[in-house]
Amino acid sequence: MIKNWFKNIGPGTLVAAAFIGPGTVTLCTLAGVNFGMNLLWAMVLSILATIVLQEMAARLGIVSQKGLSQVIREEIPSPFSKQFITILILSAIVIGNASYEAGNISGGILGLETVFGKWTIEVGSFAVNMMSFVVGSIAFVLLYMGNYKFLEKALVALVLLMSISFIITAMVTKPNLTEVLKGMFIPKFPEKSLLTVIGLIGTTVVPYNLFLHASLVKEKWKTTDDLSLAKKDTVISIVLGGMVSIAIIISAAAMPSSEIHNAADLAKGLEPLYGSFAKYFMALGLFAAGITSAITAPLAAAYVAKGCLGWKEGLQSKRFRTVWMVILGIGVVFSSIGIKPIEIIKFAQVANGMLLPIVAGILLWIMNKKSILGNYSNTKWQNFAGLFILTISILLGLKTILSVFNVF
Known part of the structure; x- marks a missing residue:
């Protein structure tokens, strides 16, 4: 049974891997330190919203055998709307992921430095x-293989390693289970917690994951007979990813110190309380x-470029590789010398803030088109859930855009 589960798990795990980045780890850490267990319910809501949207993206990819960006390019009739949305998608995903990549690599470095110390010249x-080149080299080798399996x-x-590491760290802190359950199922808004609640949802419901998921499922599954496998993979993987975020909040809530600003501080702070093992699990x-x-x-940026620009080649093509190499290279260089391209990051945040509600709305529209999905189009319940998430995504988008301009 376990062997069969491993055989059929895949694209959903990559989605979980994508949304649990250094930003999510840091935000969950600060949520736990500042508000204890009180915001765990926001993660439960985020998990449910992510499952609904990602299941739609996966169903679209399997039934149509096309990526989301390709379907959008083919289905929007107005040339102006098509051009605007294509430019927005490329800006938010390709430029955005390039500007965020340094942060992703820096997160991997934090883990290594917690154990091995700094290595600078x-x-x-x-x-x-x-350490940037170590993390970058590992990522390069895995991507260059060009073999999806x-x-x-x-x-x-890696996701299983991450999950086990964070969950064991949370268990080591011996949390009060009653408080954990209350935090997960009884919504509370402590003073000054609203932005953190919105942030927790925003780091889990990620626009580029919708494009990534729709593209990846067709690499693994080819017929509608596989839809149940894809749904199971999506639910299990995203719940597992959500448990990681919950475990980080629980671990941070156990910290008595207010000197915790990121996950690296949390890893070091756990050592005197719970021994060196907690530190090593957190570092891993x-x-x-x-x-x-x-x-x-x-990888997501390369798939988006492929769909938006109509490329037919696969993972090993020169154009596909060029996109991810450029993004990875920018990340390695910027993280190695500590440069933060602030203006580019602000531009990417605005583009992503606009993209999430637009793509969520377009995805809902596409999921009701019988010409694409036939009998596999959305049910009334799926549309209701989708409209609820669309409302959340509009609020998230507004918050992201306004925060860039220091309005909110």
């Missing part, structure tokens, strides 16, 4: 972090979170 006026197995292994989880996001972000 002086080059002129710059201190170059050599191998990439899938590698990421499944941090490394896995960073490396998985460092792989999936360039």
